[in-house]
Structure formats: C-alpha cells, structure tokens
Amino acid sequence: MDEETLSEAFWSAARALRHRTRVALEPWDLSPSLARALNVVSRHGAVRLSTLADHLRIAARTATEVADDLTARGLAARHPDPDDRRATLVSLTEAGTETAQAIRRARQAEGEQFFAALTEAEREDLARLLRKLSTAAGD
Numbered sequence: 001m002d003e004e005t006l007s008e009a010f011w012s013a014a015r016a017l018r019h020r021t022r023v024a025l026e027p028w029d030l031s032p033s034l035a036r037a038l039n040v041v042s043r044h045g046a047v048r049l050s051t052l053a054d055h056l057r058i059a060a061r062t063a064t065e066v067a068d069d070l071t072a073r074g075l076a077a078r079h080p081d082p083d084d085r086r087a088t089l090v091s092l093t094e095a096g097t098e099t100a101q102a103i104r105r106a107r108q109a110e111g112e113q114f115f116a117a118l119t120e121a122e123r124e125d126l127a128r129l130l131r132k133l134s135t136a137a138g139d
Contacts, residue, residue: 017114024106028099030073035103037066038075038092042100046091048081075099 018032025035040055041047043081047055053063067090067136075096081087092100115123 006034017111020110020114021107024110025103025121027061027106028103030099034069035064035107037070038096038100038103039080041070042104043091044076046079046089048087048089049089052090 015052021035022031026030028035030038037056042130044051044055049063050060052067053060056063056085058066058100066130067076067088070090071078074093076090076092078090081089105114115126118126
C-alpha cells in the first residue's frame, strides 16, 4: 500500500468515526468541540481558561467563547482563581458532570460498535500503532 493510499484509508476511517461521534452527541445538542471541552474540564477539574486552551489547542480568546457557551448551557461555571485574582477558572456544574459522563458512555458505545469489525488482536495492534504515530508526531 503506498503512502497516499494509507493516508486516504486513515482519513476515511477518521471521517466515519467523526460522523458517528456527531450522531452520538445529538441528544445533547453539543458540537464535538464543546464535548471535548466538557471532557477536559471533567478529567482535570476546575481549570484556567489558558489551560483549557492548551488542552484543546485553541487560542485563549476561543477558550473564553467555549467557556461562555458551556456556561450559557448550564454545564459549567466561571469563577475567580483563588491563587490568582486575575485568572478565571472553569468548572463543571452538576449538570455538566452528568452530561460529561453520559457523553463518555455514548462515545465509548459508538467506538465499540465502530471497532467491532476488528478482532481483539487487531484492536490491540491498531492501538499500538496509533500510539506510536502520536508519539512520533510529538502529541
């Protein structure tokens, strides 16, 4: 398989998984990027906007917009950082925590269905190879 064909196969699988993820998020009316932000705050607890931006690989200004959107939806709250009055922390509300957990379960179920075409050994090989590529790319 030449490199272009391998790349095309990878992107085709990624698009299919991304589509399934969007479908899985429909009950919550959240974009994949908002769901990722919700997941970051769920995993890390209260975070500064700059930390959220770093985890999402977005500009600080965009992280502010993401936090505003999560707050408007009642999924997050913003409050001053007790260690630095100039900084703002974002944390999940109870609804945000419940939503993050429900999304995690839905995405896991979608992933299980998506990867069901592979044997357990193939899944392990794929996971190993993807980790190797991520490490090589510096992620």
